[in-house]
Amino acid sequence: MNPQMVMHEAEYHRITGVCERLTREANAKVVFLVDKNGQLIAASGATNNIDTVSLASLTAGNIAATGGLAKLIGEKEFSILFHEGERDNLHISIVGQRVILVVLFDARSSLGLVRLRVKKASEELAAIFDELQQKATAPGANTLFAEITDEDIDNLFKE
Amino acid sequence: MSGEDAVSFINYPLREITCKIVYYGPGLCGKTTNLQYVYAKTNPAARGNMISLATETERTLFFDFLPLGLGEIRGFKTRFHLYTVPGQVFYDASRKLILKGVDGVVFVADSQEDRLDANLESAENLRINLAEQGYDLDRIPYVIQYNKRDLPNIVPSEELSRLLNTRGVPEFNAIAPTGVGVFDTLKAVAKQVLAEMKKGG
Numbered sequence: 281m282n283p284q285m286v287m288h289e290a291e292y293h294r295i296t297g298v299c300e301r302l303t304r305e306a307n308a309k310v311v312f313l314v315d316k317n318g319q320l321i322a323a324s325g326a327t328n329n330i331d332t333v334s335l336a337s338l339t340a341g342n343i344a345a346t347g348g349l350a351k352l353i354g355e356k357e358f359s360i361l362f363h364e365g366e367r368d369n370l371h372i373s374i375v376g377q378r379v380i381l382v383v384l385f386d387a388r389s390s391l392g393l394v395r396l397r398v399k400k401a402s403e404e405l406a407a408i409f410d411e412l413q414q415k416a417t418a419p420g421a422n423t424l425f426a427e428i429t430d431e432d433i434d435n436l437f438k439e
Numbered sequence: 440m441s442g443e444d445a446v447s448f449i450n451y452p453l454r455e456i457t458c459k460i461v462y463y464g465p466g467l468c469g470k471t472t473n474l475q476y477v478y479a480k481t482n483p484a485a486r487g488n489m490i491s492l493a494t495e496t497e498r499t500l501f502f503d504f505l506p507l508g509l510g511e512i513r514g515f516k517t518r519f520h521l522y523t524v525p526g527q528v529f530y531d532a533s534r535k536l537i538l539k540g541v542d543g544v545v546f547v548a549d550s551q552e553d554r555l556d557a558n559l560e561s562a563e564n565l566r567i568n569l570a571e572q573g574y575d576l577d578r579i580p581y582v583i584q585y586n587k588r589d590l591p592n593i594v595p596s597e598e599l600s601r602l603l604n605t606r607g608v609p610e611f612n613a614i615a616p617t618g619v620g621v622f623d624t625l626k627a628v629a630k631q632v633l634a635e636m637k638k639g640g
Contacts, residue, residue: 285448292452318504318520318538319448319457333487337504337520341492344536345501425637432512433633437626 285315286416291408292322298404307389309368312382313405314339315377321379335382339372343380355389362391370435376406399416447542447636457518458632459540460625462564464547465525465557466498466526469586473547473617474505474521480618481507482526499525502537509629519629526561535568542638543580543632544569545624547615548603551592555602562603563631576606580631583610584624 299311303325310325312332313341318340320332347357357377363370371383371394383394448457462470471491478489487506494500503523508516524534537609548558548564583604585596596612604610609627613620 282523287450287452289452292450297577315448315540317448317459319459321450332487333491333506334504337506341501341504341536344539345533348532348536405632428512428633428637430634433630433637436510436517436633437630 285319287321288412291412291415294408295405296322296324296391298401298408302397302401304322306383306385306394308383308385308394310384312336312339312384314380314382316340316343316378316380317413318352325384330384339382343372343374360395370400371395373402375402376409376430379405379409432439442530444622447632451515454514455516455518456512456636457520458542458629458636459520459522460543460545460628460632461538461541462521462523462545462547463534463561464526464586465554465561466528468486468526468549468554468558468561469521469613469615470526471499471503472578472622473545473584473586473613473621474503474523476615476618476621477507477521478505485509490552498527499523500530501525501533506580512633513618516631517633519625519632521625528560529549531564534564535571538572539578540572541569541572541574542635543582543628545628546581546583546603548583548585548599550587550596550599551590552594553594555594558599558603580628580635581606581608582624582628582631583608584613584620585610586613586615586620588619589611589614 281419295313299313299322300362303311308325310330312323312335313321314336320336323332346361350357357374359374361372368384368386370399373381375381381398383398385394462473464470474489485508490504492501505521507519507521509519510517522537524537546562569576585599600610611620611624615621
């Protein structure tokens with residue numbers, strides 16, 4: 281079976297820290313980090329009015345679809361997508377080929393500023409995810425599931 | 440974690456486990472209907488919004504998505520992300536994308552006699568597309584549902600089982616619009632996914 285993605289406390293705080301700083305420095309409304317399978321990893325900014333779970337799933341679908349398009353024309357992937365709306369815009373980029381960074385911004389920021397700040401944040405995030413990957417592949421990295429009993433699983437499905 | 444082939448997601452800081460389940464099967468077999476029933480019958484606090492990327496005639500164009508919470512195991516919230524694929528043959532590229540990172544598969548078969556070939560073709564397509572992602576249909580958590588049992592001209596479920604369930608996985612008769620078999624199917628696959636994670640952990 282393929283390895284699981286596992287998020288640990290220390291890395292989570294560093295990742296959230298990078299997202300929060302990016303939100304401030306890019307004058308963004310919200311910053312999201314999503315894995316390529318559509319699961320939300322971190323979010324910062326004004327997330328209250330946004331369905332973050334749906335956003336994560338659709339972003340991953342979007343990246344998957346444009347990735348399929350890229351391959352059809354002989355590109356490896358499209359690493360940056362930009363969606364321009366009447367008020368709000370989405371800047372979507374792939375970090376270290378495995379996670380997706382989404383920046384939601386309006387007229388208080390600009391595409392140039394977002395691109396600049398995303399570039400720096402991406403490098404930091406890629407380094408953190410490299411470390412996470414090393415941890416995940418280390419032997420005995422994940423003991424949570426070894427402790428779960430069949431009874432635990434059955435209990436979940438009791439009426 | 441290795442991006443494209445990551446399976447499930449364990450988040451220690453948030454104490455959450457997230458798994459991905461994909462409903463597969465031929466066009467119009469009832470994949471979306473399964474999700475719609477689960478959505479309608481689940482406590483709103485335990486589920487998110489359902490997203491359907493469909494055509495104007497309500498055929499699935501890319502996928503349906505329904506996030507669901509199933510309760511806690513050892514203090515960890517278990518979350519299941521349910522996806523459907525578009526069943527129509529020509530959407531194969533989209534189906535492949537949706538299978539990425541899948542933890543468990545539900546095959547929804549259409550019990551009607553004239554859809555028998557479509558079921559077999561879709562099951563074979565599932566095997567090929569899983570293999571492309573590095574999964575083996577004979578090993579992945581897998582449940583089969585024989586849907587539309589209320590319609591006339593249906594194939595006996597024993598016959599469907601003989602043709603589609605060579606592996607002997609859990610199988611359920613279903614009438615998705617009224618919910619018969621829908622939650623049994625979901626529970627069976629969720630249980631297998633968790634058991635598989637336990638084995639791998």
